Amino acid sequence: MVIDxxxxxxxIRQASPADLPRVMMINRICLPENYTYSFFDSILxxxxxxxxxxxxxxxxxxxxxxxxEHGLSKLDRLSMKRLGxxxxxxxxxxxxxxxxxxxxxxxxxxxxRDEYKCSEVFLEVRVSxxxxxxxxxxxxxxxxKISKGYYIDGEDAYVMARKL
Ligand SMILES: CC(C)(COP(=O)(O)OP(=O)(O)OC[C@H]1O[C@@H](n2cnc3c(N)ncnc32)[C@H](O)[C@@H]1OP(=O)(O)O)[C@@H](O)C(=O)NCCC(=O)NCCS
Numbered sequence: 693m694v695i696d697x698x699x700x701x702x703x704i705r706q707a708s709p710a711d712l713p714r715v716m717m718i719n720r721i722c723l724p725e726n727y728t729y730s731f732f733d734s735i736l737x738x739x740x741x742x743x744x745x746x747x748x749x750x751x752x753x754x755x756x757x758x759x760x761e762h763g764l765s766k767l768d769r770l771s772m773k774r775l776g777x778x779x780x781x782x783x784x785x786x787x788x789x790x791x792x793x794x795x796x797x798x799x800x801x802x803x804x805r806d807e808y809k810c811s812e813v814f815l816e817v818r819v820s821x822x823x824x825x826x827x828x829x830x831x832x833x834x835x836x837k838i839s840k841g842y843y844i845d846g847e848d849a850y851v852m853a854r855k856l
Contacts, residue, residue, distance in 0.1 A: 693795070700748050701749065702790070702792055703747045704744055704745075704747075705747065706740060706741065706745075707736060707740075707744060707745045707755065707757075709733065711745050711752055711755075712733060714752045715732060715752065715755045715757075716729065716732060718752070718753070718754065718755060719732075719782055721784065721785075722782035722783070722785075723780065724844075724845070725780065725843070727780075732757070735758075735759060736757075739757075739759050739808070741803050741807050741808065742759075742776070742803050742804055743756075744756050744757075744796050744799055746787075746795060746796050748787055748792070753783060753784045753792065754781070754792045754793065755780070755781070755782065756778065756781040756793075756797060756800045757778075757779050757780050758777060758778050758779060758804060759776075759777050759779060760775070760776060760777070760804070760808050760810060761774075762775070763775055765812055766812060766814045766837070766851060766853035767812060767836060767853050767854075767855065773811050774810045775811075775812050775813065775814060776800075776801070776810040776812070776856065777813070778797070778813065781793060788823075793827055794830070794831065797827070798831065801813060801831070801856060805856035811855065811856055812853060812856060813853065813854060813856055814853035815828065815853075816842060816850070816851055817849060817850050818848075818849060818850075819849065819850055820847065828852045833853060833854045834854065835850045835851070835852050836851050836852065836853045838850060838851075
């Protein structure tokens, strides 16, 4: 898909182990929440279909990774559900506002629903992270809870969720 007036194209595909060093680099550039190689690798091994990367003209510029959990619905708190959990998503600064995160997340939601059979999806986001909160609202997520002091520096998180 063409994403800008220079004719750059974006392709969303499943990550492979060879992508992990670049994914870790993007994670470190974009987010304060960083993980070990073995954490990324374990998510890739366990939930490969929703570990996606975005390539622009052949370079990986963004990723999303998810896992599947069983638990109480975040939306009605009454029923047990198979829940998709968006663990991390990021796009390199030079490639933002071109729809890359929207493409990554839309594809991940589709696979969580159709292949991992999740009926709901949720995530945590810093209450100050306006760009990400806007992205999630645009994709149909609603704020269902505030987790006080969720982050290591003490910032609160919104828990956001939507049906699939
Ligand atoms: C949040 C992030 C992933 C968005 O990536 P992106 O590829 O720029 O997002 P998109 O281009 O798909 O944007 C989709 C919508 O999100 C919202 N949005 C994205 N960036 C925004 C910004 N800086 N300010 C306001 N709204 C924003 C807009 O509604 C946008 O739609 P629009 O461009 O038509 O107005 C990116 O900014 C990022 O990597 N941030 C750092 C990492 C991070 O915060 N990850 C989320 C952790 S929970």
